[in-house]
Amino acid sequence: MNDEASKLWELQQVISELAELDRQLNVKPESFAAVDREYQVANEDMERLQTSLDGMSKERRRVDGELSDQQELLKKYQGQLMQVKNQQQYAAAWKEIDATRKHVKELEESVLKSMTDADAVQKQLDERRGGFDDLKSRYDTEHAAWQGSLGDLRAAIEKLKVKQEEIESHLPEKLKREFWRIAKQRAGVGVARIVGDTCSACRTRVRPALSQQLKRGELVYCEGCHRILYLERPAS
Numbered sequence: 001m002n003d004e005a006s007k008l009w010e011l012q013q014v015i016s017e018l019a020e021l022d023r024q025l026n027v028k029p030e031s032f033a034a035v036d037r038e039y040q041v042a043n044e045d046m047e048r049l050q051t052s053l054d055g056m057s058k059e060r061r062r063v064d065g066e067l068s069d070q071q072e073l074l075k076k077y078q079g080q081l082m083q084v085k086n087q088q089q090y091a092a093a094w095k096e097i098d099a100t101r102k103h104v105k106e107l108e109e110s111v112l113k114s115m116t117d118a119d120a121v122q123k124q125l126d127e128r129r130g131g132f133d134d135l136k137s138r139y140d141t142e143h144a145a146w147q148g149s150l151g152d153l154r155a156a157i158e159k160l161k162v163k164q165e166e167i168e169s170h171l172p173e174k175l176k177r178e179f180w181r182i183a184k185q186r187a188g189v190g191v192a193r194i195v196g197d198t199c200s201a202c203r204t205r206v207r208p209a210l211s212q213q214l215k216r217g218e219l220v221y222c223e224g225c226h227r228i229l230y231l232e233r234p235a236s
């Protein structure tokens, strides 16, 4: 009799069931998934609009700085105009003034344009924010409904965890560690049942010699996937 292998097999079934329930726990129902998508999109939109606004405001500060430099420069040239001594200097000063004025005008237009652009983005952001409270409350409601519906599932998981502990408490420490070492490396499956002479996990044939060892109650590993093999014995 190999009681250990059947205990391990029992443990394996509990572990597999727990994994399945855990998966179900994380599957979003469509009613929540729909509002969740909407919520994510709204968040991304607001983030994108805010980033765009931040960029605009940074550029605006740069242009403002350049504008004030150019205005200073213009004042300086206008001062120089008062001190010219001949026609040539006068013409040169006027040329500078003219060019700087043009530059100032361009910068002022650019400031106006960026204000208009920023207003438009701000308006979009405000609209998004305006609808967001409603969306957030729908999101919260659906999320709470979903979580509320999981009570039975959670209770089943708790029960299985108790069962898992119970089984593990009857296993020698070394064997338990061995089981978990394999399970962690192999998708949560440390023990595989033999069905029709093959390992049900990897379909490797179990050699007759190994079958004999199993029948004698020895711990045998699959030669294909290295999981612990479990041979179901007919009820006696």
Ligand SMILES: [Zn+2]
Residues within 6 Å of the ligand: 192, 199, 200, 201, 202, 203, 204, 222, 223, 224, 225, 226, 227
């Ligand atoms: Zn195998």
